Amino acid sequence: MRRHKRPQQEAELNVTSFMNLMIVLVPVLLMNMVFSQVAVLDLRLPNGNQPGPVNVNPEDVTLDVTIRADEFVISRTYQEQTEALATLPKIANEYDYKGLSLTLQDIKKNPVFKDKKEINLLSEADVEYQTLITVMDTVRRYPAVVAASLVNAELFPDISLGDADDVADNAGAEVTP
Template identity: 45%
Template sequence: MRRRHRRLTAQADLDITAFLNLMIVLVPVLLLGMVFTQIRMIELNFPGMEAGQAPASENFRLVVTVIPGGLEVADSERGLIEVLPVKDGGQDYQGLSALLQQIKARMPEKTDVTLEVGPDVDYQTLVTVMDTVRSYPAVVAASVVEAELFPDVSLMDAGEDRTLAQSASAADGGGV
């Protein structure tokens, strides 16, 4: 006896509702995430000279020392220019900017500065000091623009036992 088998004629439905729901949620989330992940880069130079290169003695080398006790602005060959101790629990960024604007007015062609950073200085303080030495807000033709100070920033380490120097005074020949 022969058996008859019926063939199934039903078609399987492809249910992609869950996949479409995932795409509807995932695509906007990924697109929104792209806007919030912008990275800002600051170009740095590290101090040092090429082999056989001798430094010119008449060059003014501006050095800003950043330590938890405050900021020091100095010429590497002539000595201390100004000491800016910590004010109200934070670094004196406005005083640093004003001092650097005075130095820039005297030497407009100077574009480099060396930041000497202590080991206990936090990252946000370092970035804020870098932004402060690179530019300052200035009003030009009724709009605020970023005026250039010293955009070529070099980094170097300050000693672990580095403390804030005594304030320079006009009687000592210090100051701007």
């Protein structure tokens, strides 16, 4: 028996249905995609000693929070004299963030600091990054109850970062009672 070979026809590829699927699927996937959100905090450098004549404005009072290995030190500088307002040692080997917030809330009630929004964070070199971030969050705002709802009240949102002086250097600093 003789076999007859049929002529082979080339198969035609139909991609129309696949293209329709892609046209619908791509926008749906893009709409459902979660974009990562990054919180950005505007920081400033503290004002250093600037060359030229030094004119101290009597209204110019700066508030500093120094983050040391074993404590927070809250101080103010007025007319080039620094005064320690509070020292908050670690409690059970943990920083006292609640005490820091309460102390800053009390300072904010002072008429000198009522309208002030600037604060300087001075940290030692060995302070952990997470500690610095938590202190920034603590000095910016605090939870408060207003009209039976919980809101974030503003403390000192304009944060400047700097390096803390060594403890040995601070011993000879001029401090007013």
